[in-house]
Amino acid sequence: MYVRGDLRTRLLAKIAVDPITGCWLWKAAKNNKGYGVLRVGDGNVYAHRASWVTHFGEVKTGQCVLHRCDVPACINPDHLFVGSHADNTADMLRKGRNRGWPKGRPFPREVVERRTATRLRRSA
Ligand SMILES: [Zn+2]
Numbered sequence: 001m002y003v004r005g006d007l008r009t010r011l012l013a014k015i016a017v018d019p020i021t022g023c024w025l026w027k028a029a030k031n032n033k034g035y036g037v038l039r040v041g042d043g044n045v046y047a048h049r050a051s052w053v054t055h056f057g058e059v060k061t062g063q064c065v066l067h068r069c070d071v072p073a074c075i076n077p078d079h080l081f082v083g084s085h086a087d088n089t090a091d092m093l094r095k096g097r098n099r100g101w102p103k104g105r106p107f108p109r110e111v112v113e114r115r116t117a118t119r120l121r122r123s124a
Pocket of ligand 1: 021022023069071075076079
């Protein structure tokens with residue numbers, strides 16, 4: 001068992017704050033998708049999920065903690081929101097983040113626009 005305050009201390013000891021985005025980047029162990037993980041009790045939990053729980057309280061079973069900033073390693077509670085699995089899938093598709101996106105199939109317009117905007121910003 002862990003005490004909530006202790007967990008928060010553990011979390012905050014393992015982050016680097018990005019001065020530009022405000023992301024709290026997890027510096028310890030990550031899984032193959034880039035999500036921070038840490039051991040709590042006898043199992044591993046997602047660092048961003050643990051961060052949500054220490055700041056806002058428990059997440060219901062079946063609910064996911066999602067990133068507004070689209071940075072898997074980020075655990076800034078201000079960048080997180082809770083949604084269902086369906087929301088998570090929709091969110092992934094919207095951001096073009098799912099790996100299995102078929103080749104040649106256009107990304108949703110919103111993603112393309114966002115990428116174009118980034119490109120324009122870079123070339124400006
Ligand atoms: Zn973030």
